[in-house]
Amino acid sequence: MAFHICSSHSSLFHNRQSFPSSFSSSSSSLHNFLFSNVASSCKRLMLHSKASLHHPKTHAPHQDAVSRDPDANSSSLSKTRVWVNPSSPRAKHFRTKSSSSRYSYLTRLVESLNSSAPPTAQHASTILKGLEDNxxxxxxxxxxxxxxNSVTAAFVLRYFLDxxxxxxxxxxxxxxxxxxxxRKSRDFEGAEKLFDEMIQRGVKPDNITFSTLINSARMCALPNKAVEWFEKVRSFGCEPDAMVYSAMVSAYAQTNNVDMALSLYDRAKAEKxxxxxxxxxxxxxxxxxxxxYDEGLRIFQEMKVLGVKPNVVTxxxxxxxxxxxxxxxxAKNIYKEMVTDGVSPDFITYSTLLRIYAGAQYSDDAFGIYEEMKGHGMDMSVDLYNRLLAMCADVGCIDEAVEIFEDMKSSGTCQPNRLSFSSLITVYSCNGKVSEAEGILNEMIQFGFQPTIYVLTSLVQCYGKAKRTDDVVKIFKQLVDLDIVPDVQFCCCLLNVMTQTPIEELGKIIECIEKANTQLGSVVRYLVEEKKGDGDFRKEISELLNSVDVKVKKPLCNCLIDLCISLNVPNRARDLLDLGLTLEIYKNLQSRSQNQWSLHLKKLSIGAAMTALNVWINDLSKALESGEDLPPLLGVNTGQGKHKYVSDKGLVSVCESHLRKLNAPFHEAPDKAGWFLVTRDAAISWLESSSSTESISDLNFQVSGGSTVAFQSG
DNA sequence: GTAGGGTTAG
Structure with a gap:
């Protein structure tokens, strides 16, 4: 026996002559239907097939990709015929080639069936006729x-059953x-009908039938249907196997049916x-x-113990x-474990890590992931760029922000949006870079974006730092012109500007504040004009703080305390801190355990933190005077101070210099970042010596030494 | 490349 082989590669495409007569003669619309499909098939094949590259002429668009099965008969029109001894090594080669041409023929047939969703019965049957009887x-x-497509599939099934x-x-x-x-076309109703048809024809379903149905139900977001079918399995004489249970564990997990998911999971473990x-x-x-999360981690550990290797999705x-x-x-440890485990991170891994790191302001880690993504040629989304830019604004990374912004513009895959511009303006503004901030603002407007309240707030801060009071007022006017209602954050920013403004220009800012928020304006007047009458002051401030959203209570209180410090009215600052504690805006500032008394200054502004520090030291003195025993250790926790918003100096360094000014023998803890510690003996001797020279409660704790510009950061 | 299997971020 010998193999009859077409030596040309024309098996990919056939000449018009071999087109079944039913095609070419009768239906011209069918003709068009096939031709349009063929054109796209040709394109695809030309990219992938060596044969097509070597024989470009075989791709004339008149030729049909799926007209006829190359193996269906032997009346090949190819010019060359080769006889091959079946026992020779060449025969094997040709046999493979023949089956591969059958494969590509069937593949193109399926492509045709899939290319119109769904084709009419006639279209489909015409395509299938190409198979002939073989x-x-x-x-x-x-x-x-x-x-x-389920409609096509139903038709094709019927054709094959016949x-x-x-x-x-x-x-x-x-x-x-x-x-x-x-399942693929999410046609669950149709799947159920097909099941009925199966039963009617006397076909007995098996676990494969049921796991397919259960997974279909899941993917069609019909969890109750998944359960319903799961419960039917036994009634068809089928004992559910591991696959069916696996599908159900996922179905329950996906619908958050924790109890059922876990009970099936336990059963899976028990039955191994x-x-x-x-x-x-x-x-x-x-x-x-x-x-x-911890329960999830427990499952993860168990999975490893059970010998199941976690993959990238895990x-x-x-x-x-x-x-x-x-x-x-x-996150860092999980990522480390992943790498150690030899599991390659993918886009989702990187984007999740980037979101985590950027959100937590782990800037070096976030930049590292960004570089890795670039190294892998992964496209960043607008959201990822924006998270990086927002982080840069929070931690004050100017150069990095500019680089990222430039990358974004030249990425070709996405363009900066409102938020991107806003973050970059904030980056510059926080650092008082006026011309740069103005440049980005212009670019933003050229891009067709109106400035938002966030942008205007940043610009107020920027001009405030640069002591350009008139420009601050100009921005306020723009806000009014744009019909934007000033929010509490914007007002806080104006209060912040006040702490940096020369006394003779304060009136200009106060006017803006009064227009933005009458109640706040009145409180500010109260502070500036040093009105007497405590009762009224407390009442007015309480009303103000109670009127604002819970999210902005603390920032507002912080800003007001900072203003008191810069106006050199520390008693008012203490009143405000006290009020903040009463209203539970500040919580747990002081704590006492057997071994250590602590002061927690995280998330306080510098003025509020220094006020709280003075109050605490005062409390320590009182405790000592009243004969109370101090613990072995006293500590101040400033946090790590990644936020550069508040001041270039940051809470850590301001706290350190303030303690030094007080001659207080606190030392930065080498093993506990953000803590200043002192031992009992050192604290006692310091408290005793300083109370003899000066009343701590009266100390002026301004850090910058200016008369009205405390906590200036420029 | 020939009947089961999906699962992951905002």
Missing amino acids: VSERDAVFILDKIV KIKPAGDTELVLYNVTLKAF WSLDASTFSSLIKMHGVSGN YNTLLGGLFRSKRSWQ
């Missing part, structure tokens, strides 16, 4: 498996693989079914979305849980 169960399965007349298992296989097409990484990921995510799910629960500090 159709095996294998081919039928191959084709059905790749069909994406053609092949399968029995028993073959029929079941064809139905099962058709169900997959229903192997669940795979995907099912574990579903369980981990389930815990993550219900805010139970790690991404864990990182997603960390992002949701804001446990940024744990």
